[in-house]
Amino acid sequence: MPNEGSYEAALKRSDQIQADLPQHPENYTMLTGDRPTGRLHLGHYFGTIKERVRLQDLGVNTNIIIADYQVITDRDTTEHIRDNVYNMVIDYLACGIDPEKTMIFTHSAVPEENQLMLPFLSLVTEAEMERNPTVKAEQAASGHALTGLLLTYPVHQACDILFCKGNIVPVGRDQLPHIEITSKIARRFNERYGKVFPEVAGLLTSTPLLPGLDGRKMSKSYGNAISLSMTAEETAKLIKKSKTDSERNITFDPEGRPGVSALLTTAGICSGRDPKEIADEIGMGGAGQLKRYTTEVVNEYFAPIRERREKLAGNLDYVKDVLHDGNRRANEIAHQTLNEVREAMGMVY
Known part of the structure; x- marks a missing residue:
């Protein structure tokens, strides 16, 4: 270094x-x-x-x-x-x-x-x-x-x-x-x-460095990465499977709650919002609501890219x-x- x-x-x-x-x-x-x-x-x-x-x-x-x-x-x-x-x-x-x-x-x-x-x-x-x-x-x-x-x-x-x-x-x-x-x-x-x-x-x-869905470095070998080639359904499945924790209230704490914070960071970067603000909004909605919101903003952001990708893959x-x-x-x-x-x-x- x-x-x-x-x-x-x-x-x-x-x-x-x-x-x-x-x-x-x-x-x-x-x-x-x-x-x-x-x-x-x-x-x-x-x-x-x-x-x-x-x-x-x-x-x-x-x-x-x-x-x-x-x-x-x-x-x-x-x-x-x-x-x-x-x-x-x-x-x-x-x-x-x-x-x-x-x-x-x-x-x-x-x-x-x-x-x-x-x-x-x-x-x-x-x-x-x-x-x-x-x-x-x-x-x-x-x-x-x-x-x-x-x-x-x-x-x-x-x-x-x-x-x-x-x-x-x-x-x-x-x-x-x-x-x-x-x-x-x-x-x-x-x-x-x-x-x-x-x-x-x-x-x-x-x-900001985007962590993988488990809070570790995003890497294909960890199975914690959303690939650009994934469909909206595959993305939803991967996010749904991601590990969070047993605490219901959603807070942004990268050290103490890596899984929850990784989802918040991903949602934040795709929606252009502050992860803390998203956490406050979801609050007691729990991991289920956080995963739904993250899936929605990721899929919305990448929809036009995936559409172009599909056309190119066929040519x-x-x-x-x-x-x-x-x-x-x-x-x-x-x-x-x-x-x-x-x-x-x-x-x-």
């Missing part, structure tokens, strides 16, 4: 960029993405997808990577990966990502982007990679041995960001170390070989076209950047 000083500095920089974005969107190139390990859920939507749509609509040059190679950092199989990738594209489009404005592409289809790993790995030390808290957390969560790919994950992310000259990355506070290592790589490359890469800043997202050829076009554009950009890198390093023969 970066020290408080560097967090304060990152926050200040992020606030400056947020203020400048509406005035000068053309000065910014955003890169962000997801690992296709399963279905995207409400945590992804409110945590990052909504922000991507906002930046895209402001006129920022937006790019989304589906990090398929990163699936094998801590897993021994790529079973279901194609299905996960196509569903991810469907989710993005249903949520408002416009392929005319945003480039959507996959790691494995852009070899020249991945080739940046070689010069970039020479710019970081083993200690710097091992110190990265996200790598440690991911390894601990998966219980998997530390693979070389997981160890170099932050460097691979630097390739993702820098190949398209990305200079802003929407992140939560816990991901700031990734941005720091990307900035370090860009700076060291520019100092050593000549200026090719921009300065990179994290765009800190202000969205897989279009979804594939979007991906092929994104991959084609990404390859053109990667080719150009790799040429600049070779040029700077004197490796043009």
Whole structure:
């Protein structure tokens, strides 16, 4: 975790960029993405997808990577990966990502982007990679041995960001170390070989963390996540099944009442209301009333997204076209950047 000083500095920089974005969107190139390990859920939507749509609509040059190679950092199989990738594209489009404005592409289809790993790995030390808290957390969560790919994950992310000259990355506070290592790589490359890469800043997202339905982190593996691909009926069923407690009076207490508070947070974020206000309103109505209200506001919020999703799911050829076009554009950009890198390093023969 970066020290408080560097967090304060990152926050200040992020606030400056947020203020400048509406005035000068053309000065910014955003890169962000997801690992296709399963279905995207409400945590992804409110945590990052909504922000991507906002930046895209402001006129920022937006790019989304589906990090398929990163699936094998801590897993021994790529079973279901194609299905996960196509569903991810469907989710993005249903949520408002416009392929005319945003480039959507996959790691494995852009070899020249991945080739940046070689010069970039020479710019970081083993200690710097091992110190990265996200790598440690991911390894601990998966219980998997530390693979070389997981160890170099932050460097691979630097390739993702820098190949398209990305200079802003929407992140939560816990991901700031990734941005720091990307900035370090860009700076060291520019100092050593000549200026090719921009300065990179994290765009800190202000969205409150959306917990899973049981109060723990929202995760498919915990079975506590409402996926964007779920129907209204499946959502109702999942919310109905969620664990609350035996106290009838509904109060907002994330520490003492994680299950009840998770439902209140979900209802609050979907209705734009304060969870405490919802709790006061339901009061002695108990968990049954809370679950009904949460189901209603979640389903109402996601109805138009689900409608678009259903249409897209029935048109897989279009979804594939979007991906092929994104991959084609990404390859053109990667080719150009790799040429600049070779040029700077004197490796043009």
